[in-house]
Amino acid sequence: MENTTKKTISRKTLNKSFHHWFYGHLTAFSQEHMQTFGYLTSMLPIVEELYDNKADQEKAMKTYTAFFNTEPQLGSIIVGITASLEEARANDGGVDDSTINGLRAGLMGPIAGIGDSLVVGTLIPVILGIALGMSDGGSPLGAIFYIIVWNLLGYFGMRFAYFKGYELGDKAVGILVGAQGKAIRKAIGTVGGMVVGGVAATWVTVKTSFKLTNSSGKAYLVLQDKLDAVYPGLLTAAFIVLCWSLMAKKNISPIRVMLILVVVALAGVLVGFFNPGLTY
Template identity: 35%
Template structure:
């Protein structure tokens, strides 16, 4: 461990990561829990440097949606870079670049493989009246929970060892991370923003054209989600509109368009 960060700090960070989704919302998803988990160590690193702490907190409050059981790895990595005073753009870029892949790996391993298999095995035991069923499932889930501390140590150790390489190639890494991050955000738009126009136009008595399937999806799949996301981005960055207002407008538009048979 470094002179600033102790084993106790990293262990505490690992356990605090269990509350990643405590303030989950559809504006920034897990950002609140992520920042809360990191905050004690960030305060220890920045001490009386309030502008530095503020910048770190602001970066951590940006949108993030990753796997809760593996988020400790990302937290440990970022903390090691914060401790070494790495460039803010590099730290932010790595966070944006990694949270998506970590989510994909974690979901594939835990939600879609390990837990379903264990649930099937344990359900079989339980259906036969074997007490081992619920006990085994609980034990596996508990093991996964405590492993988050181990992942946090791994992330911190990898980060410390990689600091020199990162410093030498920080601009290249930041640029690469930014490009990957933009790609991840593009994928998130396609996954989370759904606009389906049900309106169709009759050509004759037997044929009709569906606006969504026969026009928009043929020209540019997901063009409406992308366009609406860019519109919201414009209002946020250029017009400085409040996120809550935009959420409310989206909610009302969805109801109105659905009522009139547009969506």
Template identity: 30%
Template sequence: MNEKSGIVSKSEEITKKDLTKVALRWLFFNTSAWNWERMQHIAFAWSLLPVLRKLYKNKDDLGKALKRHMVFFNTEMVIGSPIIGAVAAIEKEKAAGEDIPDDTVNAIKSGLMGPFAAIGDSLWSSAINAILLSFAMGLAMQGNIFGPILFVAAWATLAWYVTKLGINIGYRMGVNLINSEFLTPETINKVTISLSILGLVVVGALSANFVNLTTPLKWIVQNKETTLQSILDSMMPKVLPLLWIGLIWYLHQYKNWSVMKLLGFTVIIGLLGSLLHIF
């Protein structure tokens, strides 16, 4: 970089190899040094470092660039990857002499991280993870070792592809990413609702297939044995798993029970039900 003019020389152009380095860092370290105060700020700056080093040869300028990104940042890790690419493009313009205040860079990050988090949580964390798990768990329940292997391989491959693609798309769009039609409130609302419905369908299927809850309670009337489970099945098959999932959801959603507390509760109920021959 010409320090007098502030122009980035042609040899210092950001290449696909540089963006690949950024993608690898973000994929593996997106929650490194995570904390409650600024969450993913260190991971963001660390991931962007290959680009910043190429743009800012002067140590003082590099230090200022890193400090600029040591502010609060938090979004969904895979679907939110275009933000890093867009910021890399903005940093390139800033290093080339464009008058872009630090507050503007951080305002763009803040404006993007919320919408991408909303879409990412619905698409990746809920829908895609649940779909991949449904296939893997089905194999694992049958004793097939390829169940967990399939999940890890499929998840890692898909996460890498989407992360790398997202960073490249974000870099090409730059600041225009914030004006993308995909990020309008109407689109986000439609996408999140649709994906939430898909996620519920998948979770419902998983609950019916993998939550095994039955009762051995029975009684004899006029020398004829009747089981409670047969009555429940005639009313609605898998009604006990449905009721249990509903109770777990209620305790988590409205009573703020943690996952560990719900797990302990499930173990205790299972033990008591087995000892008392109820479940």
């Protein structure tokens, strides 16, 4: 009972599968199944095209009921890879359930790591940083710039990842988790670190109003000026490092850190270290 013609997924179906992922990867999110349903809906057109009889379709769909969650933008590549593996399975290419799910489970973590630092940690803050500058003073230009640039990069980037995954199939795995993947991640981390530093220095300002005045009311020590003379933005940088160490070293949740800052702010206001200088 061997098939004479090799089954291939049509371009139209691949497009459909990609768009199902692009739109629906998180719409039915729950803590328990996360992106599993998005995955099922993007594999469905492929499974329906590859298998004619119902029993085979059911068997194939069962594979994708396994838990799935990753960084969804870059994660498109995993959907593309499994599309190619499903095609191989339909052609009896020595691929089974455990091959596909082993690969999916093995890629979720690394792709989430790369995706979070590349897309959410670097790309979005850079575009937002540029956009914030354009919107300084209340202009809508920056917001419009962000909408256009991010969506074009997001859509075509995800599309590229999906089709690259399909094209490479299981060969993509070696590239993603091998030495090259690691080198790329480190390089991206460098860009990310510097850009975040730039964002912090440009957009975050922590200032002290602490000063000492002599009897005639003239200030002879303005702490903020002294600190900036040592290193511009010293106080801002110090607060960021403090927040980082609370979260990374002491494992305090961001919400708790925010509450700590409320206490710090109150104490600072009471002793005159902070004063936003409000007037009516």
